[in-house]
Amino acid sequence: MTKLNTWLSQTKPLIAVIVINDIKHAVPMAKALVAGGIHLLEVTLRTPAGLAAIKQISQHVPGAIVGAGTICTAQDYQNAIDAGSQFIVSPGLTPALIEKAQQVKAAKQWDGIFLPGVATASELMIAVDAGFTQLKCFPASAIGGEKLLKAWSGPFPDVEFCPTGGISLDNYQDYLALPNVICAGGSWLVNSELLDNEDWAEITQRALAINKAV
Numbered sequence: 031m032t033k034l035n036t037w038l039s040q041t042k043p044l045i046a047v048i049v050i051n052d053i054k055h056a057v058p059m060a061k062a063l064v065a066g067g068i069h070l071l072e073v074t075l076r077t078p079a080g081l082a083a084i085k086q087i088s089q090h091v092p093g094a095i096v097g098a099g100t101i102c103t104a105q106d107y108q109n110a111i112d113a114g115s116q117f118i119v120s121p122g123l124t125p126a127l128i129e130k131a132q133q134v135k136a137a138k139q140w141d142g143i144f145l146p147g148v149a150t151a152s153e154l155m156i157a158v159d160a161g162f163t164q165l166k167c168f169p170a171s172a173i174g175g176e177k178l179l180k181a182w183s184g185p186f187p188d189v190e191f192c193p194t195g196g197i198s199l200d201n202y203q204d205y206l207a208l209p210n211v212i213c214a215g216g217s218w219l220v221n222s223e224l225l226d227n228e229d230w231a232e233i234t235q236r237a238l239a240i241n242k243a244v
């Protein structure tokens with residue numbers, strides 16, 4: 031049982047992948063999602079506002095479980111921890127990230143969750159060898175989607191996945207129905223138009239509707 035399992039026992043298995051362009055959107059958007067029952071918030075470091083957004087959400091949004099996404103280097107990993115991330119997500123897994131994650135763990139510096147990304151059986155096996163059995167499957171729809179995840183359940187029965195990438199309102203339930211999928215994520219949980227329009231009430235309403243369907 032990992033911390034991710036604990037969170038998933040308390041909230042719906044959905045991770046909102048968020049790109050913050052304007053730092054002033056971070057806190058109201060996170061509050062709107064939490065009010066809609068979406069608690070796992072992955073703020074990507076794709077924009078300069080990413081780290082500051084994580085910091086503000088972790089300090090000002092009770093109920094949010096905030097993580098950092100698009101972690102590609104050991105320095106990103108450290109920055110994500112310093113900003114207050116409770117989980118870290120990477121699109122892949124490099125030797126430098128494995129080393130950093132192991133160092134941080136050995137130093138008992140952080141008690142969060144690292145979800146490395148995999149796209150092939152060999153990458154999955156490298157991740158398992160490094161001690162990771164809960165993995166992001168990315169970019170899920172482009173590399174085979176549900177068919178791939180079903181196929182992996184044969185040789186890798188102990189590995190659990192959080193698929194992201196190309197998942198939508200139309201198919202997230204199909205992913206969640208797979209026994210080796212513990213949560214699904216993506217940018218489809220936060221409509222970027224609503225974010226740009228600062229329509230927090232509608233973001234909450236949509237989150238509630240998605241939640242109800244899970």
Ligand code: 3PG
Nearest residue numbers: 047194195196216217218
């Ligand atoms: C991610 O980083 O997980 C993806 O970019 C999310 O993919 P999506 O935008 O297709 O949902």
